[in-house]
Amino acid sequence: MDKSEELSLFFEKNRLKTFKNWPFKLPSACTKEKMAAAGFYFAGSKSEPDLACCFVCLKELDGWEEEDDPWEEHSRRGECDFIKLNKTEEEMTVMELFDLLVKRRLNQMKIASSKKIKALETLGQGYEEDLRNS
Numbered sequence: 513m514d515k516s517e518e519l520s521l522f523f524e525k526n527r528l529k530t531f532k533n534w535p536f537k538l539p540s541a542c543t544k545e546k547m548a549a550a551g552f553y554f555a556g557s558k559s560e561p562d563l564a565c566c567f568v569c570l571k572e573l574d575g576w577e578e579e580d581d582p583w584e585e586h587s588r589r590g591e592c593d594f595i596k597l598n599k600t601e602e603e604m605t606v607m608e609l610f611d612l613l614v615k616r617r618l619n620q621m622k623i624a625s626s627k628k629i630k631a632l633e634t635l636g637q638g639y640e641e642d643l644r645n646s
């Protein structure tokens with residue numbers, strides 16, 4: 513994802529555009545409009561037809577059901593600064609938007625560092641086994 517694509521996800525209408533073949537329509541509670549309003553953009557593929565990702569906390573959720581309320585599902589999956597702010601795009605100030613961008617960056621760093629830690633742990637386990645076997 514390039515920078516301009518990434519920034520475009522901060523706007524609800526652009527998130528909405530990412531849901532091309534979303535399986536749920538009205539009267540379902542889980543429409544693409546509600547998904548976009550709850551901070552999600554489509555992150556799936558053919559093999560993952562309902563994978564959505566939050567533009568701030570980067571949480572990925574799939575297995576959506578017709579009666580799921582995207583905002584509720586989002587708020588039940590741990591802390592998210594977009595959910596915490598609880599404002600529509602029109603209500604948000606530029607500073608609040610900027611703050612969400614900072615939070616997105618922090619979450620990206622958290623994910624990247626936890627991946628590195630896992631890789632180091634795996635490496636460490638490998639060494640331990642080598643030592644035990646030598």
Ligand SMILES: [Zn+2]
Pocket residue numbers: 551566567568569570571586591592593594595
């Ligand atoms: Zn989120």
